Amino acid sequence: MENVSTHENWKVCFSELAPGLVLFARQFVRQLPDAEDIVQEAFIRFWRKEHSIENRGLLYATVRSVALDLLRRDARRARREAKASLEIEQSTSPQFDFDDGSQQELAAAVDRLPVEQREVLVMKIWNDLTFAEIGQALGISQNTAASRYRYALAALKKNFVTHE
């Protein structure tokens, strides 16, 4: 990741980050349009404050903050999203592109994780954040972030093997 100011075009930077950011946002809101709204607002907010793009912990913290603000602002939406987070909605567009059925089952297993484990997993696996950066984004220690990650993997392994 380079600082946004070193790119010739901000689009290059955003294009690199957007899939991971949208995936992270979808851990809070299940619908893709809502997630994109969050990413848009968060990226603009982050960009305006001239933060270095290398400060990924802060970038993801911004996304999380915007997502939580959105949920707080709209109580109905919060209830709907909370319900949706408990039940996997078939109508929701998938978060991943799949090559085969086993990947689809793995993605479904990820969806069944508690949100606090899922958000750590998303930042670690698909965004390559360090535990220190994850801790910064979530406001927790890096040890706690690492613990949640291990719990998530353990749960996935258990569920995935069970479903297999």
Next chain:
Amino acid sequence: MNDFSELEAELKKLRPRGASPELVARVEQSLAEVSGRIATAGVLPKRRNFRVSWLGLGLGLATAAGFLMLARINVDQPGKRQNVVAMTPAPFVAPIQVSDAFMPAGMTQVVYNTRDEGLHFPEGADQPVRRLRSKKRETLQWRNPATGTSLRVSYPSEEVTLIPISGQ
């Protein structure tokens, strides 16, 4: 961690769906709204311009507030100056006006000594006269009705009275 390395590899094979082209367009539009122009990563100057605009706005508001305060002071001052002008000359003008306006309020004569100097025969007179010399103090007083001030002048005086002596 080694227990999960295979699982981690499987997870990494899952590819997050890319952001929609609309999202990129929306972000571009939002950034354009912020900075007025967008595209290249001359993003830093744009962001600085945005900040400067806030700074300029703040300074503008502060300046406007200062002007309002000064305007208020300037509006107030003429009134005060007029009052001062009305009052300041008073001490200079007042004596003239006061002297013009002073009206005689009274006069007193206090005779504190009268001495009979006997009979005298003035030159050319066919009968004698008794000469009385009176010492007295006269006080003249003026008063200005407008201001209530008063002016008093007191001085000693001497009066000689010749009283004809009628023949008996």
